[in-house]
Every structure is written in structure tokens, then in C-alpha cells.
Amino acid sequence: MAEQPREDLVNLTIDGRPVSVPKGSLIWAAARKLGIEIPIYCYHPKMEPLGACRMCFVAVEKMPKLATACTTVVTEGMVVRTDTPAVKKGRQGTLEFLLINHPLDCPVCDKGGECDLQDFTLRHGPGGSRFDVSKRHFAKPIPVSEQILLDRERCIACQRCARFCQSVAMEDGLAMQERGFRTEVGVDPAAPFDSIFSGNVVEMCPVGALTAKSYRFVSRPWELKKTGSVCGLCSVGCNVRVDVRVDKVLRQYSRPNDDVDDGWLCDRGRWELDAINSQERLRTPLIRKDGLLQPASWDEAMRLVAGRLREIAERDGPGAVGGIGSTHTTNEEAYLFQKLLRAGLGTNNVDHHHGRFPAAAPGAVLPWAWTDSIAGLERASDILILGADPYHRQPIVDLRIRKAIRAGARVHIVTPEPNRLDRLAATVLRYTPGHTGEIARALLNVVTAEGLTRGEFAAQRAATVEARRASVANDTPEQVAETAGIESAALRALARDLAGAEAAVILYDEMATREPSGATLAADLLDLALLTGNFGRPGAGVGPLMEDNNSLGARDMGLLPDTLPGYRLVADQDARAALGAVWGATLVGEPGQTYEEMLGGGVKALYVLGADPARHLADAQLTHLNGFEFLVVQDMFLTETARRADVVLPAVAYTEKDGSFTNTERRVQRVRQAMQPLPGAKADWEILVGVARALGLSWRYLTPAEILSEIGRTVPLYAGASRRALGELGACWPLSPGARTPEGRPTVSGSPFLTWEMFERGVAPSGVSGATGAAGPELAVARGREE
Amino acid sequence: MAMDIIKGLNTTLRELGKKPTTVSYPEEKRPLPARFRGRHVLHRYENGLERCVGCFLCAGACPADAIYIEAAENSEEQRVSPGERYARVFDVNLLRCIFCGYCEQACPTGAITLERIYELSVTHPEDLVYHKEQLLEPLGSATRGSLDAWVAPAPDQTPTPLPGRQGFFDGLEASAAAVGQGDLPAETEIMIAGDTGDPHDTGVAGEEK
Numbered sequence: 003m004a005e006q007p008r009e010d011l012v013n014l015t016i017d018g019r020p021v022s023v024p025k026g027s028l029i030w031a032a033a034r035k036l037g038i039e040i041p042i043y044c045y046h047p048k049m050e051p052l053g054a055c056r057m058c059f060v061a062v063e064k065m066p067k068l069a070t071a072c073t074t075v076v077t078e079g080m081v082v083r084t085d086t087p088a089v090k091k092g093r094q095g096t097l098e099f100l101l102i103n104h105p106l107d108c109p110v111c112d113k114g115g116e117c118d119l120q121d122f123t124l125r126h127g128p129g130g131s132r133f134d135v136s137k138r139h140f141a142k143p144i145p146v147s148e149q150i151l152l153d154r155e156r157c158i159a160c161q162r163c164a165r166f167c168q169s170v171a172m173e174d175g176l177a178m179q180e181r182g183f184r185t186e187v188g189v190d191p192a193a194p195f196d197s198i199f200s201g202n203v204v205e206m207c208p209v210g211a212l213t214a215k216s217y218r219f220v221s222r223p224w225e226l227k228k229t230g231s232v233c234g235l236c237s238v239g240c241n242v243r244v245d246v247r248v249d250k251v252l253r254q255y256s257r258p259n260d261d262v263d264d265g266w267l268c269d270r271g272r273w274e275l276d277a278i279n280s281q282e283r284l285r286t287p288l289i290r291k292d293g294l295l296q297p298a299s300w301d302e303a304m305r306l307v308a309g310r311l312r313e314i315a316e317r318d319g320p321g322a323v324g325g326i327g328s329t330h331t332t333n334e335e336a337y338l339f340q341k342l343l344r345a346g347l348g349t350n351n352v353d354h355h356h357g358r359f360p361a362a363a364p365g366a367v368l369p370w371a372w373t374d375s376i377a378g379l380e381r382a383s384d385i386l387i388l389g390a391d392p393y394h395r396q397p398i399v400d401l402r403i404r405k406a407i408r409a410g411a412r413v414h415i416v417t418p419e420p421n422r423l424d425r426l427a428a429t430v431l432r433y434t435p436g437h438t439g440e441i442a443r444a445l446l447n448v449v450t451a452e453g454l455t456r457g458e459f460a461a462q463r464a465a466t467v468e469a470r471r472a473s474v475a476n477d478t479p480e481q482v483a484e485t486a487g488i489e490s491a492a493l494r495a496l497a498r499d500l501a502g503a504e505a506a507v508i509l510y511d512e513m514a515t516r517e518p519s520g521a522t523l524a525a526d527l528l529d530l531a532l533l534t535g536n537f538g539r540p541g542a543g544v545g546p547l548m549e550d551n552n553s554l555g556a557r558d559m560g561l562l563p564d565t566l567p568g569y570r571l572v573a574d575q576d577a578r579a580a581l582g583a584v585w586g587a588t589l590v591g592e593p594g595q596t597y598e599e600m601l602g603g604g605v606k607a608l609y610v611l612g613a614d615p616a617r618h619l620a621d622a623q624l625t626h627l628n629g630f631e632f633l634v635v636q637d638m639f640l641t642e643t644a645r646r647a648d649v650v651l652p653a654v655a656y657t658e659k660d661g662s663f664t665n666t667e668r669r670v671q672r673v674r675q676a677m678q679p680l681p682g683a684k685a686d687w688e689i690l691v692g693v694a695r696a697l698g699l700s701w702r703y704l705t706p707a708e709i710l711s712e713i714g715r716t717v718p719l720y721a722g723a724s725r726r727a728l729g730e731l732g733a734c735w736p737l738s739p740g741a742r743t744p745e746g747r748p749t750v751s752g753s754p755f756l757t758w759e760m761f762e763r764g765v766a767p768s769g770v771s772g773a774t775g776a777a778g779p780e781l782a783v784a785r786g787r788e789e
Numbered sequence: 790m791a792m793d794i795i796k797g798l799n800t801t802l803r804e805l806g807k808k809p810t811t812v813s814y815p816e817e818k819r820p821l822p823a824r825f826r827g828r829h830v831l832h833r834y835e836n837g838l839e840r841c842v843g844c845f846l847c848a849g850a851c852p853a854d855a856i857y858i859e860a861a862e863n864s865e866e867q868r869v870s871p872g873e874r875y876a877r878v879f880d881v882n883l884l885r886c887i888f889c890g891y892c893e894q895a896c897p898t899g900a901i902t903l904e905r906i907y908e909l910s911v912t913h914p915e916d917l918v919y920h921k922e923q924l925l926e927p928l929g930s931a932t933r934g935s936l937d938a939w940v941a942p943a944p945d946q947t948p949t950p951l952p953g954r955q956g957f958f959d960g961l962e963a964s965a966a967a968v969g970q971g972d973l974p975a976e977t978e979i980m981i982a983g984d985t986g987d988p989h990d991t992g993v994a995g996e997e998k
Binding site for chain 1: 842843844845846848849860861862872873874897898968
């Protein structure tokens, strides 16, 4: 965070220690900065102060009574004490009251051990009670949602949960009912609590009143091994704490990273961990013998894979082998996989299942990524959601959009299906599914035809703007209204809104580009942002919401037939030579086969890593999968594809290995091993190293950190990346090495938003890039060729 | 030299007439002190329900990491313990156990005690991992085990922490009641005079409902 100017700081003393905090801070935050604990229940740093629980009493000089630290704003020269007898007595009194009715069933309470009421009673409490009447008893537990149980006896009425539903999730859900000592949390039966963010109320409940069904009586906090990592379910990459007991992941808790998740986590990330704990997981390599998949040793399986791949490559040429990578594996594994195929087998036949983005052209680097950041949404004045469903697919981005709405942003929802944000949106437009691309072109049509272009970028390029106008001249909103069934006047108004917006963010779904009309969707929307000046500053930008946890990383790492890691073209001789020198191999300059070409039978031997192409294929195409001479599948489960394989290699889940993921806002973050790998299975990178060594390559990676350091040296977008440099919070690419910390830890600095000047420079700040930046940035369609 | 021999034999002769210290085990067994710490026993209430509520506190207190528990939820059809929670799996690895007795001190319900059971030799080491069925006292028996030898008797006139329950203060009974009502009746008196327990009844006469 940037250093605050001195005049914006307020000086005060707490318990005799001086501290300076920004204007408008609360006493609680100032004390926290000094490491002084002020107990809180109703206050939550991510929500507005309430001052209901009276737990955070402090003594402020010249104030006649005790003040609540969570509602009192610091003033210059304030003298605060948290340790006077009056403060202690005040806190003890509050706790004694809270405990009148709170049951002492800590031994059977799921919160016991991580409960604020327990902790604060121990540290600040009276140690005894003068109330010896019966406690209240209610029927329990009451389900308040599919996932959450309510125990009303335990509730201390801090209202955190109700305020979360109301002001953070902005949805129906928990609310306070009744008054006085009968106050309790409840749900209106007419407005059920079915939010995907519901798990956050369990985490923020300071007592065990709200508990999770999936974690009910499963463990106690002191039994858990807690590891800070990154969630591997969707492309948001929320920072999590993985809680493991013995050999099972029991839950994920949020690990606040304000730039990514703002301290929240969705229910999928929190509880949908069944795949990791599944009994169905593969525990031994399988080799097809006599038509059946039979258990085999790792050594035998790896030697067979290497032998057969080598044999087919030598017999029919390297072009006869190919690989399909995964959007779930780490960057390190994606990098090794394409390195194995490119350097080890001499083929560019490597791809994965991804959205359709125009291919890069010589001299221009086109990383199709969100040019702004998740945190940048808060600074947007307008947010366009085109054909995407962040609530279900990238939930925490949806939550950030809600925060942006609270900050004043207008949201425009243009989707085929009803969207959970409709209720809060300024514009809601529906269209026939499959026509997302036409809508993008219609928006571009309005902007160019009505002369709504603005900004330096458009001003300098009159000729290309004119060319662009001509290319979408037929896609008028009226035309598109007919085919896509959308209201043309509203579409026109939307285009004008975007063109006139202070700062607009345009988001679309990666998979919308796979629609028949989506071939140029990414390019059209990028141009729309460039021409309307919504580009290159926080709160303005354009980009896809990616499909999986490492969809972007897979592209970055060169799991594409025509680009090397870091989007350098395979045709680029300098890039090939530079990378070849590091890899000790001569690389082929001919682009390889695409995903569809390989699966269509373009190769004889196929290596599928962590993907299940059978899922994406029509039944008629499934027979192709049986047609491969040699099919290797590396996965956690015996998938549809794996059932057809000749060799199946069992891999482990993301909680069982180290590595890094790149999320949809380009942030490279460390994934850490939280548990022992499943016996019999190996991490994908380990398997790849084993296969490479069986192929005769001299790979000497002992840890994923070594692979990441190599990526940091060879991939310009990831320059300076290393396990230590990425640290706890990660950074958005393009990365560049930073100065070392005083302790000697290397650092890396990221780029929260992309500017068109970066495109001009070829994004690559240094390294082996062959990007020449010869002609400067042009509009996407002018630069790119269609894939 | 001769004196030394006589001196030595003197000791022998002196001990010759005494009763030997050794006992002829296993025909004969030595009486054990009340607080002897042998194998664990899991106790029941008089109504047959298990005292253990699967709270993991014994496992948390165990310095040798000898206890492994998996808890589950009671249902109306299948009630194992009072309250909501019970131990579905309760394993004690007696090869790890150091018989320190911390588990019985940690237990909020007096469910686990170390008893005077010391004949634990087996042929296979895995047989020394005792499962819940082996540790639990048989149905029909409801003892407190060595607990009475450990818990000091309550002083006279100690106020009771549980209204409606006569008797001396007993930490175990109090916390057992909190975690699952123990073997006490679950109904409690109405807290405020005139309160019917109906949340819509404001208790004020004449007020519109």
C-alpha cells in the first residue's frame, strides 16, 4: 500500500504508545496496528460499525464514560487506555451478561476451540457468574438453509450474519427477529436463505450459533492442520486456509487477500471438496493388458509411456504424438507438460480446452486476459456483464460487483438467462442463447457509427477506426435484434452509456467465445474498450472471466499449439532459439495441431493430462478416442477418457502439492501442499519428470519451486517469479523482479492493470521475448488472425 | 575374612523367617491402590446411554496422541448419548498411551477413566488398539470407575449450580448437564414469571397481540 501523506494521518496514544493512522480510522483499527487486542463481536472490519455488543469498551481521556472502540473515530491527540480497571470491569460486565443465556456446551459445539466468546471470556472475562437461574432452552438445531444450522441458545445477537446478508451479499437471508431479550436470528419463510455466499456467516459468527452441516461434529479446531493456499475450484483464486484432519480435507476457510477475495469465500470453495476425499480416486497406475486396465508399478507404467511415445514419434514423425493439457493443474505442471512435448518429443501438438481467442500475430503480443483487476471493479462507474454468470461461475467476482454497486457503479446485465444481479442492475437485457458475439459487434457498430469513440488511442488511429466501422457496418442493433431477440433501443442506449462512462469494465465469459458467433467476441470487446477509452486505468478494462482455476495459467504456460510460454509465437525464431538454449533442445517452428484436430484423429499417440475430452465430445466423436494407437491419461479419477486409455497414471489434487495458479485477473499465487499425497498417486509434475527421465531427458527438478524459478527466468510475463518472491499474496502479471526485502527475500512487482502502452512494448519488459513491437498496437482484428 | 562371611549370612538368616515380598502371580494378585491407572473404560449413565459425547477433549489433552475419535450426531431413532453428539469411533492405542490420566481429567462428563486393568499382553501389536466396543462398560452397568477416588468430596453446604437438582456441587454433573443434559430431565422452569414461552406473548396484560 502506498505511504499515506503525513497530513492525512492522525496521531494518538493507546496505552501510552504513540500511533499514527489515516484520518477516519477507528480506535479498534489503531489498536490493532499496535498489536493491542480490543475484543469485538458485532464489529467486522469489512462491514459498517454497529456498536451493539458493547464488548470493545475503552477509556478515552476527557470522555466521561467508556467509549466503544469500534464506533469511535480517532482524533488528533486522543489518549486511549485499554487496561484501566474501569475498562476491565466494563468488559467483564458485558461478558457476564452475554453468558447469562449462552449454554456451556462448548465440548459439543463445533465452534469450540475457535470461538470468540470462549477466547474473550478467557482473556477478558470475569471467571465466574452471579446468575444461577436456568438458561433458556430452544429446539435445536434449526436448519436456516440447505447448508447451515442455527442454534438459537448460543446466539449473542451481534447481528454480523444479518448485516452480511443485507449489506454485503445484498440478498435475502438471515435477519433479526423479535425485540429485547427475545431477539433472535431467523429467516423469512417467504425469502429463503439460498445464497452461494452463505458460508461466510458461519465463519464470521463469533459463537457456534451458525454452524455448517458438512462440518457438523466432524472435528475440533485443534485437530486440524491448517495451510494457507489458494482455492482450486474456479478462476477467482480466492485465498484459503485448507483445514485437513489426518487424510481428509474438511473445509476451506477464507484467508483474506483484499485484492482478490476481500476476505470472503463462496460455498463451493468452502465445502465442495468431495472430489479430494473421494474413495473413487485412483491409487495405482493402470496398464491395459489383454484388453483390461490392470494395476502396474510406477516404474513399469512410466517406462511404457516413454517407450511407446518415443517409438511412435520415431516411426511416424514427432507430429504423430500430441498432448492435451489441463486448466486445473499448476503453472509448473502446464509448463513441464508443454516442455516435455516441445523439447522432449519435438512437437508443437499441445493444446487444452479453452475459449476461442484470436491467435497472436507476429510482432504483437495479445494475452487475452482481463486488463483490469477484481479490486479495480470498485472504481468502475459502469460494469457490463455480457454472456457471463459470475454468481454461479466466479462467485467472489459477483460479490465484488455488489461492492462496486454500493460504491455507486451501474451494472448492465446482458445475458441469455436470468442473472442473480438483475435485481441490482441498471440495465437488464435478455437475448437468445448463442448470439453473444453479435451483441458485441452491435455495440461496436453503435460506437463507431455514431462517432462515440474517444480517448487518445482512437484519436491517433482515424484510419483503423474507419476500417473497424466498416467491418461491423452491417451489425446494427436493429439487425441483431432480429437474430438475437434483443431490444435494439436498449442496446443502443447501453453502447452510449459505455461510451460516456467515466470508467467501464466489460466482462464476458471465456466459454461465450466458443459459441458459433463468438469467434471474434474477445477482439470486438477489446476494441470496444479501446475505442471508448475504457482501458488502461483502474476501474476501466475488458476481459474474459475464465473457466477454471488455472485456465489463464495454462495459456500463459504455452499449452497452445502456436505459442511458446508467455505468448511468444513458435514461428518466432529468436524466441525459439532463446528458449531452446535454456531447454537444451531445438524447437520446431511449425504450429502444432489444435485440440479439435488432435481429438479428430490427427495424432496416433495422445497424452491427456488432467483433462476429460470425452466430456466435450459428441457421442459420434467418442469413437475417435478409441482410435488412438496409444492413449495415456493422467488424472485423479477413472474418467470417461481414462476408461479408453492404454495407460492411466494417478495424479493428486491441488491440496496435495505445491505450485502456483494464475487467476482470472492475471494474479499468480502460490498453492501450498496441505496434506500428504494419496498413497500410490503422484503429483502431475513428479509424473512428468519421471516420464521425461524415462525418455532420456536430463530433468533434475526436485521441487515445483525449481520449476517456477525456471519460469521466472524464461517467461517474460512471469519475470522474477519464484516461490519466495510471490509471497503470501501473489502479484498480477506482467511481473518484474523487485528489490529484495531487508531480510533478503526477493520480491516481484505486478501490474494491477494493463495499458495499451504495455501492448506497444510487447508487454515483455525483458528476457527472451521475440516481441518487436514494430508497428505499435493496432486494433485486435487488424493484428490478429482468426484461430 | 571370616567376620565378613558371618556378617553376610546374618542378613540371610534375618530375612529367612519373613514372609516373601513376591507373590505367586497369576494365581495370586496384589491389591492395587484406588488410583491405579490401567486401561481405559468408557462409562454409561443409568439409563444406558453413553457418557461420552465425542468432544475430542481427551484426545486434545493426550500428550502421547493415543486417542482417535470420530464423532457423529444422535438421532431420535438411534440415541447413543444424551444431547446431540456421540463418539462413533473411539480408539485408544495402548502402545502409545503413557497412562498419565490426563484424558480422565479433561473429560467433561466423566466418561473415561483409567481402571485397575493391567493384564494387557497380546500376541499382535494391532490388538493393543482398543476400540469403543472393548472400552465401553457392558450395557446394564453404570459405574463411575476410579472417578470417586480422584474427585475430592464436595464440602458441606455447597450451593448447587443446577436449579432443580439437589445435591453437592459436582463439576462433572454440571458440565455433563450442559453438553447434553446428562441423565437429567431436559425440561427447565420458565425463567420469567408470567412468561408463557410464546415469543408473541409480550406478557403485558391487555396489549394487543
